Amino acid sequence: MAHMTPTPVLDSTQDKTMVLNMGPQHPSTHGVLRLLMEIDGETIVRLMPDIGYLHTGIEKTCEAKFYQQVVPLTDRIDYLCPMTNNLAYCLAVEKLLGLEIPPRAQWIRVMLNELTRINSHLVWLGTHALDIGAMSVFLYCFREREDVLRLFEAVSGQRMMTSYFRIGGLALEPPLGFFERVKDFLDRFPSNIDEYEDLLTNNPIWIRRTKGVAHISAEDAVALCATGPTLRGSGVDVDLRRDRPYSGYENFKFNVPISRDGDVYARYVIRVQELRESQKIAKQALEGVPEGRVKADAPKVVLPDREKMKTQMEALIYHFKIVTEGFTVPPGEVYMPIESPRGEMGYYVVSDGTAKPYRVHMRSPSFANLQSLRKMCEGNLIADLVAAIGSIDIVLGDCDR
């Protein structure tokens, strides 16, 4: 266990300060984040995050897999938004191939992505409130999260590691009755958001724990490469769904919530507003799902339907070749950024013309956003640290890969 060595070392710079270790097994660091703090009384003088405890070398593993075998690995990066990762990777490879995706698959992808955003934000809201001391919000949030996970299970057979998107479309047509279940959930979800807001938004304890806490200015947030709600909370109006539409997002109407306060409360308000916007987008996607196929017409890339594979010789040959040899991708490189619940999730895929990716790099939002924690916390009270960690919404699997 090489990580037992007490590095990185932080020496206290003055006689009156003290070095305090937090994590990596601390319940409110949302995973295995270790923080080294130099404190003067109750004020944080210096803060140093230490990450890498969940590093599994996914980027290296990708280089040894066929393109289609990478999809299940992408789920495991950010385990709270598997569909977002699937989508970013599939879009990157589709762009490398120059593949057109049928509208029905795009619409279902958008719908599931917004459900994923709801899922991820619910876990964030529940645990963030729990960290600050509001226990009951957690129970309400996980009640609705369970509904979303059941939808994922219905569509992909898995609650969390969905791997439902394929290069060229979806794995298969959603099951019968699925759209009715989504509609049922989306119809009652706005009243659930009202419930969370009743518990928190005007709660004086919540406001005193979050307003004006862990402030970061727009200039600092941009300089520190923060993205997503952490950046929008400081008043920078960027949302890749609207600014660089992918997967048909240009067809949907939604607002991008912005706040200029730059504190924990601002980031809370933005994410709660995003829950409402996600519900709207998912609803539009659900109502507008076009008819058609869910897989692109590219027999050399997309696995044939089960039925065809069993009855047609040609389909069987393609099936056999894709599974055993993979498919080749024209040489080139692509950077595909999409808006994950945490910020800009970018996949940089390099192809050398073979069936395995030469390089897959994930630009993960948690990794970049974690850098702003230092700016938010230095000079502030140690009691606010937990609120600040919760407000940037990091997932350590995403951070370490």
Add this chain to the structure above:
Amino acid sequence: MGLEPAITNLEQLKDRPEVACLLAWSASAVPGVKFDRNELTIWVDRTSLRGACHQLRDDPQLRYNMLSDITCVDWYPNEPRFEVVYQLFSIPNKKYLRLKVKLAGSDASLDSLTPIWPGANFFEREVYDLFGIRFDEHPNLTRIMMPENWEGHPMRKDYPVEGYR
């Protein structure tokens, strides 16, 4: 499947504002360009990287004010072996741009971008950790993913992979 061939001729791309800006600043700093799959890539000379980033960030039209990502590709056994890849994002124009720097395996070091974007810190530490590329003037160039006492740089292509392959 409609893929247009990549444009790699500097003459054809010199009117693009990003390329024109860098050429006007220093013609020798841009050894190559590529426009492929709707993405623009500019190769930058290793010594002029920081200057080029300053130009692109401060140009009143371009304003590539955000560093989106830093990573590296190892082309072992070809030389120059490493390509450090920078993705820049312009928040006002909502545009991406890719900068690349080629580095020889024997002398893999270049200027850190932390003076321009403090957020380059973690990305450069990651590239240092996994590829062994040194960034001069980095405030804290230590391993970030692997343990402190790890030997070698795992993402290099000549690093042995054990298990299923």
